Amino acid sequence: MLFNSIDFALFLPTVFLLYWFVFNKSLKLQNVLLVASSYLFYGWWDWRFLSLILFSSVVDYFIGRKLQDTEKASKRKYLLWVSIIVNLGFLGFFKYYNFFLDNFLTAFSFFGNDIKANSLNIILPVGISFYTFQTLSYTIDVYRRKLKPTKDFIAFSAFVSFFPQLVAGPIERATHLLPQFYSKRKFDSTKAVNGLRQILWGLFKKVVIADNCAQFANEIFNNSNDYSGSSLLLGAVFFSFQIYGDFSGYSDIAIGTSRLFGFDLMKNFNFPYFSRDIAEFWRRWHISLSTWFRDYLYIPLGGSRGGTSMKIRNTFIIFIVSGFWHGANWTFIIWGALNAIYFLPLLLTSNNRSNLDIVAQGGFFPNIKETFQMVSTFFLTVIAWVFFRADNVSHAFSYISEIFSFSIFSIPEFDSMGNPMVTLLLIAVFLVIEWLGRRDEFAISDFVTKWPRILRWLFYYAILFSIVSLGGKEQAFIYFQF
């Protein structure tokens, strides 16, 4: 079920009313409703893959229980590896089987050995990378004794399948989300209103910004040979806003929806395009994944403890694995590696933690230095997004080489796509609102609340009207494919 669909518009109020009016007698009942709704939400896409979620839930639930009962270190390690192998096994099979097979065959044919093997026509289960990482966080934290394993299978199933964040995150830690399923939820009107506000803003980002940008980005990337460097650069900029609007919009809707049910999810985006360097960008982009890799990969690898060379090695590993997490394609791996390269100067000069606050913290406008830093960081990410969006590596290289050719000085052409001015104007309005709310939880979480009710409601109505009347052609959420 898509958040921006009529189905969800009917599903959400129904579950909300049942949750607070019918199933509010006991916590257990509410959790049962959440599991049932989550399974319905997921099964709406393809019910067959519900078995994967159920299997994953059962395996990790019992491994968690076993880990508590076992003191022997080797047996605990063995149990942890069972969980990792089962979870990553599913992920590996559904997501990476064909990739490894193709590369294996290519490598052998390079040495003159032609092996014949058939690739499988595998459907990638929606959100598998997200819920796999979420369940892994549970077993790892139980193994590390950071978390007591749950005895409540319903609560655990609700944690694994919680519909607002099941298919595209934020990837929650068991230590943060699971305990929320044990405690009695009381309806909090302020929290619910804030949740609705965040859903509204998320829908705006997705339907108005991302879907409108998608029309231009798709046309330019799909026919990149026909366009000049300036058009290609603009196409990459459109894609940058598409992916931001799409993914952060989804996260906003997920977090806002959770609030309606009395849950708090972690922040996933923190105004990343206002970053002044690439390290700051990665502290603000897809935070739940970055911190997951930090806690469960970077730190176990030694983190920053072993000096600069170890920091560089670990940074490269994190970014390459992160790229690979996004998809079984060399374009994602290069995208990850390129971001690691962007990191290098900051690591070598120990400047990777110099911009911890939001830009222009004390004032309204950024100074010249900050403006330059923001623009240059944005440009670097735009170039990296070309790898993310391109069909293959050679497509990405030819796209980028055209951007850096003399045709960059030509006037962009959009003959077959219509006028991009409306979309550019929408992006400008969007950036202004994001800038105004950059110190807050999300763009319209705070400054709007200080306005008189009539102005506030008119503002919400304007956003709703723009969602209905200015929305682009409906596109699936990009991160569903991961």
Added chain:
Amino acid sequence: MKQFLKKSILFLVLLGVLAEVVIRFFHLVPDIPERYIDKNKIQRYKPGQTGYYTKAKKPWSVNKYGWLGVAESSNEPTLSIIGDSYIENLMNPFECNQANVLKPLLPEYSFFEAGRSGVTFIEAMEISKMLEDEIKPEYQILYLSTNDFTETISEINKYSDRVQFSTKSNKIITSKLKSPGLKKILYNFKLAYYLYLKYPIFINKQNKGIIEIDDKAVSKQRRIQYAQLFNYCAENYNLQNMIFAFHPDIDQEITELTAKHDIKMILLETKDDKKWEIGEHDKHWSCYGHMQVGNQIANYINNNLN
């Protein structure tokens, strides 16, 4: 919780009111005239209604005969113009209606338009019979495409809200008004209609009329059905004063049957010019398209009938 629900309901009610005002003020949805079924079992619009089509500068109005188009009454010989939404022409200014385009090209005639969206071939024939009595036209021009024929035959696809012909019983099946109560609500509650058009949850129903003829057995069966339909028309209607103006997509089988029954026909040519159509998602003729069609019709009449 009660406070939250009260506020949410107030928010939604005010939103509804505001949206209704905005939609009405900017004519964001077309006003659709209400229909009734007359004594001849033909759907017509209730006379005297007026409204705006989306983006139109001038309002439409239903004439006393229950049609939206031109209805001239003079002593000059009359040409009746019969067809579906192409002839109804709600989406273009009134000046682009076929009658208004033809008038300067054929000044010796007066014109009477009877167009309504959803008119099938057999309903067009029924309308022509009715007009024989009402206005006694010199010639009757029927604007037709292949869909008008396939939608006529109830054995191909059943449409309860359209006049159809059953090849099994060799009889006409009259139409019923489809959900008139619901339509009345939708057409009067503009926000609901706007949302209905914006998010068509019943989209699969809209594609019902698209028919692929790629199978030999189907095409043989279709030939038999068309032949039976034409035989029925030959027995029940005055074909002598009829002119069939065919859209370029017309099935060759139909043109052959038209020739066989000595019915006058014009094969319209669009030369694949995009200017003919209103837009990418609306294949109705633009004003330019109406002009081109008018020229071809006038040429035919001047060269063959005057």
